[in-house]
Amino acid sequence: MAADGRPLTGVAVTARAEGGRVIQSVDTDGNGSFRMRDLPGEPLTLRFERLGLLPAERSVGAGDTSAFLEVVLTDAVLAIRPLFVGVRRPPPVDQTGRGATARELTQVQIRRLPGLAEADPIRAVGTLPGVISSNDVSAGFNVRGGESDQNAILLDGFPLFSPFHLGGILSVFNPDLVERVEVSTGGFPAEFGGRASSLVRIQSDPGPGSFQVDGGISVLAARLAVGGGWNPGEGEPGIFESMKWRVSARRSYADQILRPVAEFPYHMGDLQAVLVAQRPGGSRWTTSAYMGRDVLDMAGIRLEDFPLRLHSEWRNQMVGTRWEGRIGDGGSAQVHGGLTRFSSSLRFVDFDDSYSGGSIDQWRFGGSATHPVTPEWTLKAGVSVDHYRWDHRSEMGGTRLEGGGGTGSAPALFLQADGRVGNGWRLEPGLRLEGWSGRGEGFELLPAPRLTIHRLLGDGGEAIRVSGGRYVQVIHSLRHADLPLAVDLWIASGEGVPRTVSDQIQLGYIRPFGEGWTASGDLFGRTFEGLVLRNRNADPNQGTDFLLVGSGHGYGADFLLERQGPGVQGSLALTWQKAERSFPDDGAFGSTRTLIDRPADFDRRLDADMVLRLPLPWGWEGGARWHVGSGTPYTLPDGGYGLFAPRQADGATFRWQPTETAVILGPRNRERYPWYHRLDLSVRRTFSLTWGEFTPHLDVLNVYNQRNVLFYYVDYSGAVPTRSGFTMLPILPTIGAEIRFR
Amino acid sequence: MRRSRKCTHRAGLLSVLILAGCELEEVTILDPPSTLVAEVYLRVNDGVPDAVALVHRSRGTGNSGNAEAIVELKDAEGRSARFRAVDASSCMEGAVPRSFPLACYRLSGKTAELIQPGARLEVVVTPTSGSVLRGETQVPGDFQLRVPDPLLPTCRLSPGELLDVRWSRARGAWAYVPEVIILGLKEAFAPLGVEVYPGPVALQGLSVSEADTSVVLPAGFGVFNRFQGDQGLLLALRDGFPPGGVRGRVTVSAWDRNAVNWNRVGGFNPSGAPRSPSLWGEGGTGVVASVVNRSFGFHVGSPDGGTPCAPGGTPGR
Numbered sequence A: 001m002a003a004d005g006r007p008l009t010g011v012a013v014t015a016r017a018e019g020g021r022v023i024q025s026v027d028t029d030g031n032g033s034f035r036m037r038d039l040p041g042e043p044l045t046l047r048f049e050r051l052g053l054l055p056a057e058r059s060v061g062a063g064d065t066s067a068f069l070e071v072v073l074t075d076a077v078l079a080i081r082p083l084f085v086g087v088r089r090p091p092p093v094d095q096t097g098r099g100a101t102a103r104e105l106t107q108v109q110i111r112r113l114p115g116l117a118e119a120d121p122i123r124a125v126g127t128l129p130g131v132i133s134s135n136d137v138s139a140g141f142n143v144r145g146g147e148s149d150q151n152a153i154l155l156d157g158f159p160l161f162s163p164f165h166l167g168g169i170l171s172v173f174n175p176d177l178v179e180r181v182e183v184s185t186g187g188f189p190a191e192f193g194g195r196a197s198s199l200v201r202i203q204s205d206p207g208p209g210s211f212q213v214d215g216g217i218s219v220l221a222a223r224l225a226v227g228g229g230w231n232p233g234e235g236e237p238g239i240f241e242s243m244k245w246r247v248s249a250r251r252s253y254a255d256q257i258l259r260p261v262a263e264f265p266y267h268m269g270d271l272q273a274v275l276v277a278q279r280p281g282g283s284r285w286t287t288s289a290y291m292g293r294d295v296l297d298m299a300g301i302r303l304e305d306f307p308l309r310l311h312s313e314w315r316n317q318m319v320g321t322r323w324e325g326r327i328g329d330g331g332s333a334q335v336h337g338g339l340t341r342f343s344s345s346l347r348f349v350d351f352d353d354s355y356s357g358g359s360i361d362q363w364r365f366g367g368s369a370t371h372p373v374t375p376e377w378t379l380k381a382g383v384s385v386d387h388y389r390w391d392h393r394s395e396m397g398g399t400r401l402e403g404g405g406g407t408g409s410a411p412a413l414f415l416q417a418d419g420r421v422g423n424g425w426r427l428e429p430g431l432r433l434e435g436w437s438g439r440g441e442g443f444e445l446l447p448a449p450r451l452t453i454h455r456l457l458g459d460g461g462e463a464i465r466v467s468g469g470r471y472v473q474v475i476h477s478l479r480h481a482d483l484p485l486a487v488d489l490w491i492a493s494g495e496g497v498p499r500t501v502s503d504q505i506q507l508g509y510i511r512p513f514g515e516g517w518t519a520s521g522d523l524f525g526r527t528f529e530g531l532v533l534r535n536r537n538a539d540p541n542q543g544t545d546f547l548l549v550g551s552g553h554g555y556g557a558d559f560l561l562e563r564q565g566p567g568v569q570g571s572l573a574l575t576w577q578k579a580e581r582s583f584p585d586d587g588a589f590g591s592t593r594t595l596i597d598r599p600a601d602f603d604r605r606l607d608a609d610m611v612l613r614l615p616l617p618w619g620w621e622g623g624a625r626w627h628v629g630s631g632t633p634y635t636l637p638d639g640g641y642g643l644f645a646p647r648q649a650d651g652a653t654f655r656w657q658p659t660e661t662a663v664i665l666g667p668r669n670r671e672r673y674p675w676y677h678r679l680d681l682s683v684r685r686t687f688s689l690t691w692g693e694f695t696p697h698l699d700v701l702n703v704y705n706q707r708n709v710l711f712y713y714v715d716y717s718g719a720v721p722t723r724s725g726f727t728m729l730p731i732l733p734t735i736g737a738e739i740r741f742r
Numbered sequence B: 001m002r003r004s005r006k007c008t009h010r011a012g013l014l015s016v017l018i019l020a021g022c023e024l025e026e027v028t029i030l031d032p033p034s035t036l037v038a039e040v041y042l043r044v045n046d047g048v049p050d051a052v053a054l055v056h057r058s059r060g061t062g063n064s065g066n067a068e069a070i071v072e073l074k075d076a077e078g079r080s081a082r083f084r085a086v087d088a089s090s091c092m093e094g095a096v097p098r099s100f101p102l103a104c105y106r107l108s109g110k111t112a113e114l115i116q117p118g119a120r121l122e123v124v125v126t127p128t129s130g131s132v133l134r135g136e137t138q139v140p141g142d143f144q145l146r147v148p149d150p151l152l153p154t155c156r157l158s159p160g161e162l163l164d165v166r167w168s169r170a171r172g173a174w175a176y177v178p179e180v181i182i183l184g185l186k187e188a189f190a191p192l193g194v195e196v197y198p199g200p201v202a203l204q205g206l207s208v209s210e211a212d213t214s215v216v217l218p219a220g221f222g223v224f225n226r227f228q229g230d231q232g233l234l235l236a237l238r239d240g241f242p243p244g245g246v247r248g249r250v251t252v253s254a255w256d257r258n259a260v261n262w263n264r265v266g267g268f269n270p271s272g273a274p275r276s277p278s279l280w281g282e283g284g285t286g287v288v289a290s291v292v293n294r295s296f297g298f299h300v301g302s303p304d305g306g307t308p309c310a311p312g313g314t315p316g317r
Helices: A109-112 A121-125 A255-259 B013-017 B185-192 B231-236 B258-263
Strands: A012-016 A024-026 A045-049 A056-060 A102-106 A149-155 A176-183 A198-204 A214-218 A221-230 A243-253 A266-280 A282-299 A310-328 A331-346 A349-371 A377-396 A400-419 A426-436 A443-456 A463-473 A473-479 A490-491 A500-513 A515-534 A549-564 A570-586 A597-599 A607-613 A620-629 A637-647 A653-665 A676-684 A687-689 A694-699 A707-716 A722-727 A732-741 B023-028 B036-045 B048-057 B069-075 B080-082 B084-086 B102-107 B120-127 B135-137 B144-145 B154-157 B161-167 B177-182 B200-205 B214-217 B246-255 B284-300
Touching: A102 A109, A102 A121, A109 A121, A109 A176, A121 A176, A121 A198, A243 A255, A255 A266, A266 B102, A310 A349, A349 A490, A377 A490, A400 A490, A426 B177, A500 B023, A515 A570, A637 B036, A637 B048, A637 B258, A653 B048, A707 B023, B036 B069, B036 B120, B036 B135, B048 B069, B048 B120, B069 B102, B135 B284, B185 B231, B200 B231, B246 B258
Parallel strands: A149 A198, B036 B284, B154 B284
Antiparallel strands: A012 A024, A012 A045, A045 A056, A102 A176, A176 A198, A214 A221, A214 A732, A221 A243, A243 A266, A266 A282, A282 A310, A310 A331, A331 A349, A349 A377, A377 A400, A400 A426, A426 A443, A443 A463, A463 A500, A473 A490, A500 A515, A515 A549, A549 A570, A570 A597, A570 A607, A607 A620, A620 A676, A637 A653, A676 A694, A687 A694, A694 A732, A707 A722, A722 B023, B036 B048, B048 B102, B069 B080, B069 B120, B084 B102, B120 B135, B144 B161, B161 B214, B177 B200, B177 B246, B246 B284
């Protein structure tokens, strides 16, 4: 019983013989009583234990065939080591019926997808429905008719502008430090703004909190991740109850290995870190940082057909921190702040009067509070401010070819409700007020309402969902759309540069069935206003003429069939879409410019992605991806002619340029490349060794060496015109290994 | 389609980045219909108007050997002037394969007086067969040299001097393309070990927009040659001209929008340079451009050898 005489239930009573041997163990019942039968005839010690009470012991003699004991247990103050209690958010594909629109990729899924040298979270996004990857040489992607610069790629809530290495071939995210990736291809709530098309949220993995070393090597780079934690013992109270941290570094090494025999002009490296600190009372600080750099340095290389020695760099840098904690009765709040920056530059070693590059900074501050207002409804309200500073310029021979810059701020308020109405209905109305004050403009306010309605159909997870909303974006990438590979250049809205406004609607259906199977589908439609394109005939006397402003739309359907669970897992994603653009004719001038409708550059009408993860004999794991897509559009010349350079001095003459041809372009994006298809396979196995784990992996891209066309070119200089071109990746086997030290 | 098994690793940035992309084997495609290409430049050269029109054809079937046309200039008041045919070789600098169908036309003297700074003019090109091409241009406004003094017929540069050539704005110009023709470079650079092809050296500079009215002589010239094999000469010229009898002539040329758009090659197409035409019509393309020129001569010499182009010129690097 307790000290106040209450009977204690659930007290563990253990009978031990001499030497500590346990004879029998029972719990007290609701009256605080217990009974032990068939005890041996030897002296016993009975121990009474329950959490929160001081334990007690009683001895029972050898001749006691029946004994009545009254034991009083007193309260004990227990000091326990702090614990992290983390609750995983339910995966997006739950009974809310989001289906093909919102997906989650775990680290395991990302690693088991065949990859180009390294596991790549962003390339894995390309396997999802509604996501179009235009070619093998760029990890950039387009979602449901949107431009690639309309994808918000957030690392722990903070954006990275151009998170790609190698000009877009590989994303910057080190797979060792990625816990999971959540992708929303539409219908994201009012909390999220800034980008119009999709939301990719990458969550860093701070590790278990104990010292841990992971490493890996691929044909491209070597990487190392070190993690640890800090847990103060009893009697060591501090500002933080505990901490977990992890830092990873990665660098390509071809330049170092080849240095004795050849100059390899490229290297890249990145550093990523996360620190999670738990405060007394349950609040938590998460601080993340990333810095990455790509360098293409051809200062020591002279190419016969390109004598200019160039040095190019592009960098991503980000640091951000977030506090999350409880407020009131059942509510929560978070505040965050951080800075992200992207910069790129191109210089010519021999000519210091030539430069091309730019940079953009984005400061982000915000906070939100969530609180239940009734048992059925929860309200979330928040505020955010994004401040941008950008500049770009291109100079050659003492003249500025292009340039600009400025600052702007985008404050926003949002209110998001989430409630259950009646039986099986769920509503998520929201409103976001998007403000903008940019270069050359006054303050503008644009409401961006959002609404999502879910209807559960029965208890088995079958549901439909309809959502719609307006999405606003103030920044644009000036990436050269004609080039398959290029470095981004970012600007924000201002005089002559509009905000992109996209109105979107989608209708989804999801139905789980069988053992781990889920089928889902979405119909979607989107409009885009305020799209921009470089004006190749820009009037240099009008600073606002360097962009053409257009519009676009996309509509289509996504379908996803997925199997999770033991054994073979995988998914089949099908997308049918049509994405079109309408821009002024850049061959005409001013008011004479007529609008020209054309397919978007990434307009792949049909796209199918099948991904399998399957166990193989002897502990090996297999992965496969088969990607099939209809051809993307391109512009074929209608003819070619000799190029003559005019000379204005003296007698006004022309000089024939024998190595160059001018082309008469046909309508933009009139033609389409052949169908694209590619099979990738991978195998991997984890060996447990005394010092840790060793996981070698073999990836083979384009197993049957399909010659997918990257681009065509037509040669008009010969006796007959000929067409040739370049393929995307040929068959490409790569090996690598991951190491985890105990 | 025949397909190649070869996997060519092309030099250059693109191929470095696309890893191991393979080249597709050439396949013959249908010859497109040949179209007329007319390049018409109206010029006011140090106050004297003239014009030149180069007419050629895109490669393809039909009329492929015929580039003849009637080229006419018209103004808003209905006055017109017809270009006269001249020997095509007189319009060309350097050799052109005989297989090229070329025709050249010029306008000069009194018939060219429609061409005046600021004038809005129409050009009509009527081929012997096929439809008419039409286009308009507005001649840039006149301008004057500021440095060197426009009253100097020729001026002197010191060896190693960098001259900041300056001029007034030409109203409506989209760019200035200064050209320099330099004589005596081969001999002057020979002692310094810089290799120069014999004969005059022609280099172009660039000043973008009506407001950018300066260029540095000679460091700012040759920007379009940097992508070719003249690097040694261009690097040497960044330190100014060498001593030893170098002389030349600079022509600052104010270009209208049509000239800029035709020549700046906006956009990228792997098949060749896409150009923005200003002559329109079925079965043809081309440009009707207008330029206004101001020029001066110079020589490189010692301080007692003539009037300096600019008092206190900047020494080279």
